[in-house]
Amino acid sequence: MADSSRxxxxxxxxxxxxxxxxxxxxxxxxxxxxxxxxxxxRLVEARVVADVTxxxxxxxxxxxxxxxxxxxTGGIGPTHDDITVDxxxxxxxxxxxxxxxxxxILERHYETRGGVTEARLRMARVPEGATLIPNxxxxxxxxxxDNLFIMxxxxxxxxxxxxxxxxxxxxxxxxxxxxxxxxxxxxAVADLLRETEKAHASCQIGSYPFWRDGKTGANxxxxxxxxxxxxxxxxxxxxxLADMDxxxxxxxI
Amino acid sequence: MADSSRxxxxxxxxxxxxxxxxxxxxxxxxxxxxxxxxxxxRLVEARVVADVTxxxxxxxxxxxxxxxxxxxTGGIGPTHDDITVDxxxxxxxxxxxxxxxxxxILERHYETRGGVTEARLRMARVPEGATLIPNxxxxxxxxxxDNLFIMxxxxxxxxxxxxxxxxxxxxxxxxxxxxxxxxxxxxAVADLLRETEKAHASCQIGSYPFWRDGKTGANxxxxxxxxxxxxxxxxxxxxxLADMDxxxxxxxI
Numbered sequence: 001m002a003d004s005s006r007x008x009x010x011x012x013x014x015x016x017x018x019x020x021x022x023x024x025x026x027x028x029x030x031x032x033x034x035x036x037x038x039x040x041x042r043l044v045e046a047r048v049v050a051d052v053t054x055x056x057x058x059x060x061x062x063x064x065x066x067x068x069x070x071x072x073t074g075g076i077g078p079t080h081d082d083i084t085v086d087x088x089x090x091x092x093x094x095x096x097x098x099x100x101x102x103x104x105i106l107e108r109h110y111e112t113r114g115g116v117t118e119a120r121l122r123m124a125r126v127p128e129g130a131t132l133i134p135n136x137x138x139x140x141x142x143x144x145x146d147n148l149f150i151m152x153x154x155x156x157x158x159x160x161x162x163x164x165x166x167x168x169x170x171x172x173x174x175x176x177x178x179x180x181x182x183x184x185x186x187x188a189v190a191d192l193l194r195e196t197e198k199a200h201a202s203c204q205i206g207s208y209p210f211w212r213d214g215k216t217g218a219n220x221x222x223x224x225x226x227x228x229x230x231x232x233x234x235x236x237x238x239x240x241l242a243d244m245d246x247x248x249x250x251x252x253i
Numbered sequence: 254m255a256d257s258s259r260x261x262x263x264x265x266x267x268x269x270x271x272x273x274x275x276x277x278x279x280x281x282x283x284x285x286x287x288x289x290x291x292x293x294x295r296l297v298e299a300r301v302v303a304d305v306t307x308x309x310x311x312x313x314x315x316x317x318x319x320x321x322x323x324x325x326t327g328g329i330g331p332t333h334d335d336i337t338v339d340x341x342x343x344x345x346x347x348x349x350x351x352x353x354x355x356x357x358i359l360e361r362h363y364e365t366r367g368g369v370t371e372a373r374l375r376m377a378r379v380p381e382g383a384t385l386i387p388n389x390x391x392x393x394x395x396x397x398x399d400n401l402f403i404m405x406x407x408x409x410x411x412x413x414x415x416x417x418x419x420x421x422x423x424x425x426x427x428x429x430x431x432x433x434x435x436x437x438x439x440x441a442v443a444d445l446l447r448e449t450e451k452a453h454a455s456c457q458i459g460s461y462p463f464w465r466d467g468k469t470g471a472n473x474x475x476x477x478x479x480x481x482x483x484x485x486x487x488x489x490x491x492x493x494l495a496d497m498d499x500x501x502x503x504x505x506i
Binding site: 017018019020021022023024025026027029030031032033034035036037042043044045046047048049050051055077078079080081113114117118119120122123137138154156175177185186187188190191193194197204205206207208209210211221223 | 270271272273274275276277278279280282283284285286287288289290295296297298299300301302303304308330331332333334366367370371372373375376390391407409428430438439440441443444446447450457458459460461462463464474476
């Protein structure tokens, strides 16, 4: 299934005024980023947009055009502020229809909970042609349309939907990484970092400083899709730091 | 200074591979969103982009054109992967220069820490015409260029820079909000929410469901720039919920 000779990319659109107001701290960017890594798909951009049709349409249109996959979270509940499905259908240029299987799922879920009302039936609406992503927590399914995955915003429910998608998506070259931690100011080893990266063409070195207990440290994350180059680059950086009398902690601090 | 008759908008660009890999959980979207609220500026979009020049240039160009303010976090350190200043200068069409005051700050900061090296001097580089944002933690300043604010990515340092900017930015109409919490499925009160919002034209009602201890609840956040309408809308929603035998917790659950 996978084409390991190329990198598969994904973009994420987090939809919700509550994230932009600061009221709710987003957890889906990190959660989906980590999950995508396991699927050998690289998250290359994420956007947080308001509960505004034009904002959703713009993001979906721009990001679908240049990524293998696009994921959205939020705005698929039963209330008036849940406009994701309508906005995405508009972006796709297809009508919104009630999905028969989604309606059945909701009828079962709400059988002992007061029945399916007009509001609850909103959660069976999908862009025409879509399939469903199971939601084992609260019934209302997520939606897949081609390379677009429309998921819930509540992180536990998103997690269940990701779980249902695990292993289902075509992925490419795995991005491998190693981390070296060091009690050093990154500015003191900037030349070493630059030169080591330059000497290992397939590798990127990220430098992430921190300050703890009055001391300065940094983690250096080396990434590559080539396992041998990754190992060689990691050895070279560790040796370079050791030469400068900077002991290295494998796996990071 | 403020023009309270209009809404001032801001966009945020979070720059960093470490957020997109899932390694680091972003804290700056929520932190900056909350801080902007206090300045009476509304965060209307946020993007997370990779440490890639073209991605930064695209985001800066698009978001500056349609917002009163643009903030960036990340990529202003001393290492090779810190490309924010160069990318933003490219987007602005101005050269990168060493800011004399920034150089002085770094010379003082590193006087007892091994002196200013070429790598450290990178942190004094700014788009020509920029001014500085103080950094009380680690010396290296943030950068202001017109309506663009270039800040550090480490959340404590970002916080210090925001603190230095507090009260300095022109803001507009304050977005006021009230929260009502209720042990109810949002789908059971969807019509009430929709009608109450419709009856109070200046108000938006957001519905945020949660599941706790096997029970279903929701917080309803009512927002408006009009204090009287906000109070009236909140009263109407609370009364509507009480009429349905759904006791309300002011301030949310």
